[in-house]
Amino acid sequence: MQNAAATPNPNPSASRTRSRRGEGERLRDEVLDAAEALLSEVGSEDGVSMRAVAQRVGVSAAALYLHFPDKFSLMDAVCHRGFEHFASTIDAAAGSAADPLDALRRMGRAYIEFGLENPEKYKILMLQGDPERYASLPPDEMPGMDAFAMLVRRVGDAMDVGAARVADPFLVSVGVWTALHGIVTAMIVMESFPWPPVDQVIDQVVESQLRGLADGPGGPRRTKKVANRG
Amino acid sequence: MQNAAATPNPNPSASRTRSRRGEGERLRDEVLDAAEALLSEVGSEDGVSMRAVAQRVGVSAAALYLHFPDKFSLMDAVCHRGFEHFASTIDAAAGSAADPLDALRRMGRAYIEFGLENPEKYKILMLQGDPERYASLPPDEMPGMDAFAMLVRRVGDAMDVGAARVADPFLVSVGVWTALHGIVTAMIVMESFPWPPVDQVIDQVVESQLRGLADGPGGPRRTKKVANRG
């Protein structure tokens, strides 16, 4: 029985030379690289130990604490580095859209694709919420908050130009986002579920959300009160 | 800084007397009770250690291994005990419905409520998927599979009586379920998100899924091919 974390260092310590004076930050990047590689090899946060990361870099475990106060911060940094362009990627996807509703459709696809391409990071960032440290952050420092703000804006746009029913854009955005989040989460975690082809699932979720947004001649089935929020 | 797991045994060992011959199973239930209590106090699987469970029961840590081969099995048993009536609760919710579409609405609400009332267990069961052990289970042994099968049947019913657009019931059910799952997951994990009142969110998600299901005079915006699946 093999354990990926126990695999001897593929980049052994012999190769690493101590940083020169003033180059201490070099280690920080090396650590992030090693942690990221280890994470995607092992697939879960628990499988990535500080000792294993250190060994792969070719450094003692204590050295990691020169740059990260604890393991949580290290994993956090890894994930944030991976999600640096999350919001902009999603927003860019909307760029080539024909109309605001189409923009939302493209954003939805981009969100799901991004999540499925970075499963370990998505899991850690969005599912691991250590209530003590994460959940107590101010809302605007939460992981996908900038991406969410864009979604709210886009939903508002769609309503402004009459492409979507008038409703509370915040509430609608919560619905859209949780639906996207649900599909990413479920597909990541429950690998053995007999998922239909991913494109079909994306279509199903995104389209049904959009149908909900823009219901045509039938008119709204229910009136929602419009509210303003941050 | 206090650690709930380190709290001294509120049911100290003095009170427990060794089981009589043939009563070994007694310990099993006591362990499950203690683990469940600890889990809901601490809120995460990691916070529940075998030693802490044992201490609370008033027994050595090794004794737990007489009834559970490892920690995973213990947590699994705790969660399954909590979710024993998951499927039936959800199905019961549909019982009093006026029509098949209303039945789906009530099931959705029941699903979300059940999840929000058992957050730790929902997290472990649905989010912790240890790929090595869980994900490789045969599909019909996955946690909520019986509940999902009911959903597929109900969606099929709605289509049969003409209450919903004709489509692939399996695919539609995946969409409905992932949406419900998304909202439960997100609300459990991201506590500090400025959630709208839970009833509004439930309405938003469930209704938009149902609007997608039953689109009236406008007719289907897109045709889906109908497929059959186990």
Added chain:
DNA sequence: GACGTTCAGTGAACGCCGTTCACTTTGTAC
């Protein structure tokens, strides 16, 4: 070129964890 400082990093330890195993205690059947 010796000196002190400071940066970059080490090695051993602490207390926790899941798990194992040789062992004891206890009740019962013969």
Added chain:
DNA sequence: GTACAAAGTGAACGGCGTTCACTGAACGTC
């Protein structure tokens, strides 16, 4: 009374995150 099996113990193993006193090299200064 004795043998046996069930019920449970205690100490240990290796791994974990983290801390802390310490070291060796590089640099500015005299």
